[in-house]
Amino acid sequence: MSDGIFIGGGGSAYAEPQTLLLKYANRHGLIAGATGTGKTVTLQILAESFSARGVPVFLSDVKGDLSGLGASGTADFKLHDAFMSRAEAIGFVDYAYRAFPVTFWDLFGEAGHPVRTTISEMGPLLLSRLLELSEAQEGILNIAFRVADEQSLPLLDLRDLQALLVWVGENRETLSLRYGNVSTASIGAIQRRLLVLEGQGGSQLFGEPALELSDMMLHDDQGFGRINILAADRLMGAPRLYATFLLWLLSELFETLPEVGDPDKPKLVFFFDEAHLLFEDAPKALVDKVEQVARLIRSKGVGVYFVTQNPADVPEDILGQLGNRVQHALRAFTAKDQRELRQAAENYRENPDFDTEDAIREVGVGEAVTSMLERKGVPGVVQRTLIRPPSSQLGPIAGPARAALVEASPVAGKYEAAVDRDSAFEMLTRRAEEAAAEAEKAEALERETESIAEREFQAGRRYSGTRVSRSTSTGKSGSGARGRSSRSDSIATTFAKSFARQLGTRSGQALVRGVLGGLFRGR
Structure with missing residues (x-):
């Protein structure tokens, strides 16, 4: 018929x-x-x-x-x-x-x-099903997708999602005030499920060309x-x-x-x-x-x-x-x-x-x-x-x-070569590198300031021939100087110093996937 x-x-x-x-x-x-x-x-x-x-x-x-x-x-x-x-x-x-x-x-x-396909196209509901997440873990995944939308962070492959979850974990206090509790335990559970998925071939499913x-x-x-x-x-x-x-x-x-x-x-x-x-x-x-x-x-x-x-x-x-x-x-x-x-x-x-x-x-x-x-x-x-x-x-x-x-297929050659374009992982990496560079610059400036103060102190002691305290030269007591140094090192700066020292190492490359939220709040 x-x-x-x-x-x-x-x-x-x-x-x-x-x-x-x-x-x-x-x-x-x-x-x-x-x-x-x-x-x-x-x-x-x-x-x-x-x-x-x-x-x-x-x-x-x-x-x-x-x-x-x-x-x-x-x-x-x-x-x-x-x-x-x-x-x-x-x-x-x-x-x-x-x-x-x-x-x-x-x-x-x-x-x-x-x-x-891409992580964004799969969406949090199907990903939660794929990863067998609990209700609380699914909620955190939804928060991660919301943050990615707000900050224009494309989620294409597993690396993008893993890097974003690290960022969410580091900013959990701020995000919890807005979206509800974000626990490190739940984030860790999701990350472990992503590792299992990666071992099953999930890394080949997610990416471009979609x-x-x-x-x-x-x-x-x-x-x-x-x-x-x-x-x-x-x-x-x-x-x-x-x-x-x-x-x-x-x-x-x-x-x-x-x-x-x-x-x-x-x-x-x-x-x-x-x-x-x-x-x-x-x-x-x-x-x-x-x-x-x-x-x-x-x-x-x-x-x-x-x-x-x-x-x-x-x-x-x-x-x-x-x-x-x-x-x-x-x-x-x-x-x-x-x-x-x-x-x-x-x-x-x-x-x-x-x-x-x-x-x-x-x-x-x-x-x-x-x-x-x-x-x-x-x-x-x-x-x-x-x-x-x-x-x-x-x-x-x-x-x-x-x-x-x-x-002989009409789509031969179209999908064979994977494309790794700029996405969440690369964007967060650049933010970390820029923050680390700024921290190094701030540390260098602080060292230079301390060096100038030291030279002035030594010059004053030679000129007067008397014992001049370091507090007289700097206008501060020794304890006050230490307090000033302690106050000047913010949490973000301290992290960035450590980050900069490790940036060239293998472990440093892993740290690039996420940095403390304080580095990005003003960005």
């Missing part, structure tokens, strides 16, 4: 063909099922179909299997005969092998183009939408980083794209694999934000499809917004499994020809229980469906072939 995507169906034991209408593809969807039941293949055939209809796609490749979208299936593949038999059984007359235009991305810059969303919404010369594949096999070693990055990307799409109303087809389709990672231990504020994005982003022309093992992994308020559903088999080995299976079956419009709960338990690999939105957005009757075979290669492509596709 020109206005829909063929999912599967047909055959003597199955219902009529199942079609996902493009007009309702931005009403979001769910692909669920136990491990090994065919979720990845379903994701692959949906990505192919959207691309062929001119809709760009973003998906994460958790197991490394989806790189095969960039290569054509072949007749010598061991499942070729099975694929052809299935295509014939479900009436898929247009089935043919072909490759699809792909763009590979990788947070670590190894298996695709680097993908970055990702331009338009580069994920490209088409090839034939009008096919490009399929953006995020290499997530290594990223899954840091699941919180994975989930937060995808949520940030979804939020950026929501905040950046214009309203398009109810388009004939989506502007972009976003697949969120391993969706349970998004909601595990998530605070209510974050779940509410996901719900808001899911509810409103469809008017921006974006369809969101959650891929997970069990529908129960998705909060009920969000699950209710997922109109297009492909449910692969669920296994019920425990009482809890049975309850979740029953709950999954209750989410479908009943079919009088079979029991939905039994069907979800019984469907085999490559089969599913499906329900697609029909005309006027009405949920379709649940059907048992044979999923169509993929046209692209099933399984990953070889390393050299992947490297060739990366090199």
Whole structure:
């Protein structure tokens, strides 16, 4: 159908063909099922179909299997005969092998183009989720962002945030009067979490050039939408980083794209694999934000499809917004499994020809229980469906072939070289250096004044031939001179002297990341 995507169906034991209408593809969807039941293949055939209809796609490749979208299936593949038999059984007359235009991305810059964002774009809410901060620690992070805005300190990478937190700690007394308590213990906890994040690869996520969303919404010369594949096999070693990055990307799409109303087809389709990672231990504020994005982003022309093992992994308020559903088999080995299976079956419009709960338990690999939105957005009757075979290669492509596709990408060379422009770290460093230079200058002037006084004292003693006290020469008592010296060394000057002596050393370079707030109050 020109206005829909063929999912599967047909055959003597199955219902009529199942079609996902493009007009309702931005009403979001769910692909669920136990491990090994065919979720990845379903994701692959949906990505192919959207691309062929001119809709760009973003998906994460958790197991490394989806790189095969960039290569054509072949007749010598061991499942070729099975694929052809299935295509014939479900009436898929247009089935043919072909490759699809792909763009590979990788947070670590190894298996695709680097993908970055800035600390400012990520924002305090998502950063707090990423760092697993307490409410008090999240409050301090919000203060840091507020200070950065007020003092025009760009927060681009982790060094910027670390330097700013040092500054906040040194100015905690003043900031506490304005924003509430700022404790060094909370700042220290945030700094430790940042070190952990840095070890997980966070330093590669934050920086410039930042990702331009338009580069994920490209088409090839034939009008096919490009399929953006995020290499997530290594990223899954840091699941919180994975989930937060995808949520940030979804939020950026929501905040950046214009309203398009109810388009004939989506502007972009976003697949969120391993969706349970998004909601595990998530605070209510974050779940509410996901719900808001899911509810409103469809008017921006974006369809969101959650891929997970069990529908129960998705909060009920969000699950209710997922109109297009492909449910692969669920296994019920425990009482809890049975309850979740029953709950999954209750989410479908009943079919009088079979029991939905039994069907979800019984469907085999490559089969599913499906329900697609029909005309006027009405949920379709649940059907048992044979999923169509993929046209692209099933399984990953070889390393050299992947490297060739990366090199031929329309964004090749745009993101590879990191840019370190002037930002909070550099600005605070310059302030520290200038303060240290001023402190050294003040100290030198003081030494010169004391030297002049000493010479005058010596000259007076030689002239009179009598004992002249140093207090007579200076007009002050000795204790008064010491008091004057003590008073003249302010806290800022004392720190700057120490700072200047250490500036050239390795430890001095670390001190450059923050100086006492007194140095900056008048700046």
